[in-house]
Amino acid sequence: MGTVFLAHHLSTDPSALSPFALKVVDKSLSFAADADRRARWEISVLSRFRLHDPLHPFLPSLLGSSENADILCWAVPYCPGGDLNVLRHRQNDSVFSPSVIRFYLAEIILALQHLHGLGIVYRDLKPENILIQQSGHVTLTDFDLSRSLTPKKLDPDPLHVACSEPETDSDLSRTFTRFVCPRKKKNVNNQKGLRKAKSARVSPVSRRNPGSFYERSNSFVGTEEYVAPEVVRGDGHEFSVDWWALGVLCYEMLYGKTPFRGKNRKDTFKRILMMQPEFMGKQPNALTDLIGKLLEKDPTRRLGYRRGASEIKEHEFFRGLRWDLLTEVVRPPFLPSKDETELTEEVKKGGIDIRDYFDKLKAPSSPLWSPSLDEQRHNVSLTEF
Structure with missing residues (x-):
């Protein structure tokens, strides 16, 4: 634009x-x-x-x-290091090693956690929007598709209690409480104002409106291969779309391609709705398990839905990671060369x-x-x- x-x-x-x-x-x-x-x-x-x-x-x-x-x-x-897509293509076989993926994912998660803490859903996570700073650390860019989500005004219900998960290991991560943990699920079914995808009206997996502590957006935005299933279905969406996109990004960093790309836009959307990601030639491990949990079709079952970034940071793939020390890493996996900085x-x-x-x-x-x-x-x- x-x-x-x-x-x-x-x-x-x-x-x-x-x-x-x-x-x-x-x-x-x-x-x-x-x-x-x-x-x-x-x-x-x-x-x-x-x-x-x-x-x-x-x-x-x-x-x-x-x-x-x-x-x-x-x-x-x-940011003289270019974007993550350019950096990936410079690697052997155009993929990153699991240790490099772990480093970049951790920094992206902290950035998204801060955004969500401000009530902002990013909605455009992809390699081209992740830039490499002079220091070798990442920064997100392009927020024109982002949106603020406001908390709902919930009716008083003694069966609902606020849940807060205190942060224990990061000064960078702003503590925020945005989810309500119900003892009894409510059936929320507000279909007003939903927008349907013009070229991807395949049979929906679900039309239910999961309960949420935040108002949801019904806008159809994002890059095709990173769009979450709930966006394609027109169910409305919230912060969980960013965790879906994180799963697509992680898959692309590992395999060099996105998991649901089809022959055309309609085929891509059909795959997003119906197909499970294929983990080619890889034994199940913590990384593939993380990707699978982020690429859960039902946003209410997706990793990160209930407690945001805290859930993802607790995954086995990040075991032992010192989140509070990420900014102190003086030798990230890649540093911009002198020619790129002058x-x-x-x-x-x-x-x-x-x-x-x-x-x-x-x-x-x-x-x-x-x-x-x-x-x-x-x-x-x-x-x-």
Whole structure:
């Protein structure tokens, strides 16, 4: 929905020692209204992160934002290591070892735990949205598809008691209590406002509305191969969709492909609803057990549904992990190379006007504008914006 520039401040940082990523939305494009709405939402989410001191180590900070009649832009820290998808393809057989998967999953879980603690469901977890910082640690990016979920107003019920699972091993993980543990299950069946997937109306596994302490979203959003079954069915969804996507991500890191990809969109959705993940050539172990429990079709039975990240952190795959020491790991599995972290002299001296950049892209002699063009123009600095 926009373009990302690599930028530095010419007056305060002439040597480009502190470059940053500048995300820009052109208001004149045909889809500008939707892009503007999503951009403003992302800025608001990033602004909420700044309210917490210290900032969460695996989530980005908003460095600033600005707009005029033509563009809306906001700045976030530059991550020179690229994204997790690029990093995976650099490995032998394009897969990670279980120990590397364990490290990255742990950091992603802490980031999601903090998001959920703020009442935000991410809804766009995938390798392309997991960036590698200069330190080698991860950070999530792109929050335009996220959404705030508000607690329901529950009728007083003496059979419901609040359950809180105290955190015992992480200063980074914000303690939060959001689930109610019922002694007696309620049958909640509110089907109002459900949206159906246009091209994936296969027979639903379940149409029931599981009881929840949070209002659920009925939006159909996300990347096809990472969409949870409840989203495809149009049942409404909440935080558990992020744990499903974590299972898909974990599978892809282990096997080099996602578990439910089909011949087309409809086939992919059918597989998501009906097919179980295949663990090829691997003996059952703690990692495959974790993936299987995250890829549970019924969100109420999915690992992480009742107690959030605390449940997942207690899984056997993470046995012995010191969650509170993750940020102190000075040698993560991979560190950005020197070539990736240094800007060229040409970039330091140069600069472009963003308005001219977009005007040239839309000129008749230019190729059709596409986000892929950004890859050819990522090493620029900006003198005006």
